[in-house]
Amino acid sequence: MPKKDVPINTLERFLPDNTYAPVLAYLNQYKVHLTVTRDRKSILGDYRHRTRQDTHRISVNGTLNKYAFLVTLLHELAHLLTFEQFSNRVMAHGKEWKAIYGQLLHQFLEHKVFPDDIASELQQTLRNPAASSCAEEGLLRVLRRYDQRPAEVKLVEELADGTLFRTTDGRIFRKGPRLRKRFKCEEVGTGKQYLFSPVYEVVSVA
Incomplete structure (x- = not known):
């Protein structure tokens, strides 16, 4: 439930x-x-x-x-x-x-x-x-700052440009440039572009 x-x-x-x-x-x-x-x-x-x-x-x-x-x-x-x-x-x-x-x-x-x-x-x-x-x-x-987050969980803004990251639904993205308030990121599997909040939590993919 x-x-x-x-x-x-x-x-x-x-x-x-x-x-x-x-x-x-x-x-x-x-x-x-x-x-x-x-x-x-x-x-x-x-x-x-x-x-x-x-x-x-x-x-x-x-x-x-x-x-x-x-x-x-x-x-x-x-x-x-x-x-x-x-x-x-x-x-x-x-x-x-x-x-x-x-x-x-x-x-x-x-x-x-x-x-x-x-x-x-x-x-x-x-x-x-x-x-x-x-x-x-x-x-x-x-x-x-007061969360007990696993070390691998990062905010999008903490990742270097070009870094691959995974969202909670398992999709993989490549971080791109900042456009005003959000980051333009490419979904690796489809090539589609998405905008992410700087404080969205993701997992960096090595």
């Missing part, structure tokens, strides 16, 4: 120190059904608002380090709080959501639960939060 319910008394192991109580307060207050998923490359978390038949539902990738897990959970909680206040009358990542997400981040930054480098990057995020934490490359770089 790609998702699993998390017994609420084990949630603490996914979170940084001194954050379990305030997170639990939000989950209990809004009766959130929280699930932890296996790794998803395209999204880190997901939110589904309550209906007449169901409660609020949030999912977060369980493979994230504790700081990335918290940031992603706060991102999704901001969607919940925005729905509670505005229902579906506002844009998903409009000014209302940005303001609420900023308030949540500020609450946790105030209690100094993040290392200095993450806290500094989150201060930048407060100015204009992105629609997806996957889209904030600076924040992703800093958060990934």
Whole structure:
């Protein structure tokens, strides 16, 4: 199964120190059904608002380090709080959501639960939060410093031009030049060109 319910008394192991109580307060207050998923490359978390038949539902990738897990959970909680206040009358990542997400981040930054480098990057995020934490490359770089990645796993930007690398689906690519914000890479088997985020995780092929 790609998702699993998390017994609420084990949630603490996914979170940084001194954050379990305030997170639990939000989950209990809004009766959130929280699930932890296996790794998803395209999204880190997901939110589904309550209906007449169901409660609020949030999912977060369980493979994230504790700081990335918290940031992603706060991102999704901001969607919940925005729905509670505005229902579906506002844009998903409009000014209302940005303001609420900023308030949540500020609450946790105030209690100094993040290392200095993450806290500094989150201060930048407060100015204009992105629609997806996957889209904030600076924040992703800093958060990934705290990952326990195998040595062979690299970010695309860490590879030299011309290096062969493998993606999670087993396809092989050759790294090419940077075009603005992304790298143009060629799939070896087909010759097709693809654009990769600089912070996309791959495995270098010797």
